[in-house]
Amino acid sequence: MTPPLPPFWTLVEAHGDELLAHARRLTGAAEAEDVVQEALLRSLRAYPRLRHAEHLRAWLYRVTTTTAYDAHRVRGGRAGEELTDEPPAVAHAPEHYDDGFESLIDPLPDEARRALRLRFVDDLDYDRVGAALGCSAVAARQRVSSAVRTLRKQVAA
């Protein structure tokens, strides 16, 4: 049996400070608080639909990173060594959270990247992906699968 999800605020109190430090590294101090606030709100929206209660800290880092990118607030130089999605000093590499997600989806158009993040990073169902993109659930599903097909071809090539 999978452990139940902990109360969301327990995570906020345990990891809020390090998420803020992470956001500062990505965006600079001025924007970091806005990014963290938005990231935590996104996380809360997706929270009850998470399929497992593991790697929650890594997941929060990931959502914070994505939020910073979505806000186009990340400082220049994506290749910079500071720009890592992963929390420092995790005991074991969380394998569900592919290190290369952002770089993998980087060549795709903006809309496709957003759809993929909403589905696989924020872990939203298609109704909500659709709501976020302003289209139907069916259209959202098509957009995600088409993006996944493109990625497959790209990886195979």
Added chain:
Amino acid sequence: MTPLPDTLLTDLAAAAVAEGLADAVFTRLDSPIGRLLVVSGPGGICRIGFEEESDDAQLAEVAARLGPRIVASDAELDRVRDVLGEYLEGGARNGLAALDVDLSLVASPFRRTVLETLRAEVGPGDTTSYGKLGARVGHPRAARAVGTAMARNPVPLVVPCHRVLPGSGGVGSYAGGPARKRALLELEGALPPGLSPR
């Protein structure tokens, strides 16, 4: 590392509540009987804990019942804070009865009935006994089961288990300790004779 600023946490909680994302909201309140954790669900207050109890454990208990999207907000629980604060400072004691209470953490129908009856029928300044409370719900011999219902009351103060005393005398036991029970009874002017608070 710098902790998250209070303004960020306040705004986050307000946005979560406005969007209907919160399964429950909690606040921490300093009072003359120590720090209290107060958790409120869709139906009202569902958990009140004394400072000796772990916040995380209590919130996890609420999460298991009402859902994991639990956020902290003093502002959302403003009125609850005022009413509890005023009561515990020795002000108006009738405010407690007007607060909404959500007994969804109480799984047993018997215990729920006992708690509802206690809340409805035993007001401030009044006391009853475990046996008499059992009789009120139609089980005059169930003093022990009533005692269990009191011991497991998830919402002390608003369901006033401190007003239930042993038939044999004394203040009896209390989840928050006998000293708190005595203090609450004294606050309500209902301390039994010969049991002056130390």
